[in-house]
Amino acid sequence: MTMILPRRRFLTGLAASAATVSLGGCDQVVQNDSVRRVLRTAERLTMTTQRALLSQDALAREFSEADISPVFRANGTSMPTGEAYAELVDTQFRNWRLVIDGLVAKPLSLSLADLKALPARTQITRHDCVEGWSAIGKWAGVPLGLLLQSAGLAPNARYALFHCADEMEKTSDGSGQYYESIDLIDALHPQTILAYRLNGQDLPVANGAPLRLRVERQLGYKQAKYITRIEVIDSFATRARGKGGYWEDRGYEWYAGI
């Protein structure tokens, strides 16, 4: 029975790891770097599997007006600090511009009025916070794909990086600034829009005025608010702490499909 030894060793291993975990050594195991690296492999597995099962344009569920949450909970920043943003609010975002640049043929700079003049998509979708709650709201905005196409993607374009006006955490190196990134599969998805309206009203400040991202097949922290600039890039490894987003830099998954 050559099976015996590996089996015993395996069972001993299991027992040992269970014991370590239950004996309050728990938190030490959790903080171990190699353990963290191993656990991170699940994200890739989830993303690969979901993407394999997901046809490129499979839509997130769209609801009816009757399903809309009475109150759409605002989360994260509810009022960006700083005079620049306060002035934008005071002037109803008349002087606000959205810049689209990076790996594009023709960089764009658009006002809110420019965006509102473009073809819009309206969708009633569910917003899922990583914490566990959900809210349903009606969003209207410009499909991101439309803007990227008119800017013209360079052959090496891989991600859309969203620069946001809100600073979540005061840091000396600016890594507390909110930012997010999605790849082109999500960026060009028909439900991925830059929303300027929520439930028939101009997007409230608490929900990201004047413009926020909706990427409906992922969790709430991917839905960047207070967008000022969309930069098309080939890698986010050199940005902030290199994980592709404010929460990703703090341990959350870049692929937030679960």
Add this chain to the structure above:
Amino acid sequence: MNAPETLAVPQKAVLVKRHSIAVRLTHWINVLCLTLLLLSGLQIFNAHPQLYWGQYGADNDPSFIDISAVESGDTIRGVTRIGTLQLPTTGVLGASKDADGELTARGFPSWLTLPSYQDLATGRRWHFFFAWLFVLNGLAYLLYGFAAGHFRRDLLPSRDQIRPSHLLQEVRDHARLRFPRGDEARRYNALQKITYLVVIFVLLPGMVATGLTMSPGFDAIAPWLLDLFGGRQSARTIHFLTASALVLFVVVHVTMVIASGPWNNMRSMISGRYAIRTKEPRS
């Protein structure tokens, strides 16, 4: 539990081969996964310790279960609310002591969460890693169970076991902690078989299905899941209730293991051999 095969006949006890290597391996991997899934799951629950019914649910919506802290003078109290029933649960649920001995607002106490302190990102990493291991292990077990006839042979109640009079007798025997002996101990009793089948084919797959219903990505892959469970928030509630049912199952399961012979049962799940005591000496 293969076909009984007598290995040794020392006086009154015979050792039979009870659990195949596949069953033993998948059983212990499952123990590891379910333990870590529970602890990391409670960490995730603590990020928003309210449960709702329907498609949506957040702070302003009526919750069905709420495990939170309320201010009380210059301290806090833990309150658990189920429907309209409010229970004071300070020290365990809603408010409990952290590592520094300070009373803190948290759904489940630090000794029940992984890690012990509030860290949703890490809780999620552990949860999804062990969810994958749990699913792969479960699939391997199901494949084996059908291919090797394990479900049909060992878990499907026999015709004589499902007679009401027999079932009633089993309930009475269980209540008195009187366990089958002799030849009857070669197979599982009907209550045991039914319980295992419910766990294997209802509760555990239910955990996976409700878990996936909470995934916005998976909802786009299989929108019917939302209709099956009545929405993401209903699925989250069912996920929690099913996990509670599994905890209850484990408590009863371990109690029964201890009551019906801890050493013999443990040996059978480790080495595969199970001792059957015959009523009379065989000589």
